[in-house]
Amino acid sequence: MQQTKKVAVIMGSDSDLPVVSAAVKQLKEFGIPVEAHVMSAHRTPAQAMAFASNAKDNGFGVIIAAAGKAAHLAGVLAAHTTLPVIGIPIKSSTLDGLDALLATVQMPSGIPVATVAIDGAKNAAILAAQILALSDEGVAEKLTAMKKDMTEGVLKKDAALEG
């Protein structure tokens, strides 16, 4: 059986963990191996660059990068890898995460970052799984099951309203 590629979940500070842990949890629920690290574009730039440069060779399929304020982490990681990078803007400033959203999403042409909503950790994990599922039938099946459960949950609530 094929080995599922790892997802890296990188956060700019351990203060991002309460939000980012939802991504780790969701990936584990899909049975996807996940490695979480604190790494900063500003405080540990050499480590961030080295991690991204070696990520593909180290068995990662997708990188998720979460950062707040002047959120350059996802962009810096994307600059050093051809792996898909998903950015989570974190609401950790007086600007309520709008600063991080713009810093993460407004990448220059040539270096894309797939940016989810402010604090959108769960969606980042689902998107990472969808990318891996293109070449991983086991992950694809878990996604199909998740969507089915979601639909059934909504239909149940709808039926309860009618009663």
Ligand code: RP5
């Ligand atoms: C960003 O600055 C981090 O991603 C975090 O969201 C924010 C605050 O970091 P700390 O000062 O709490 O370490 O780089």
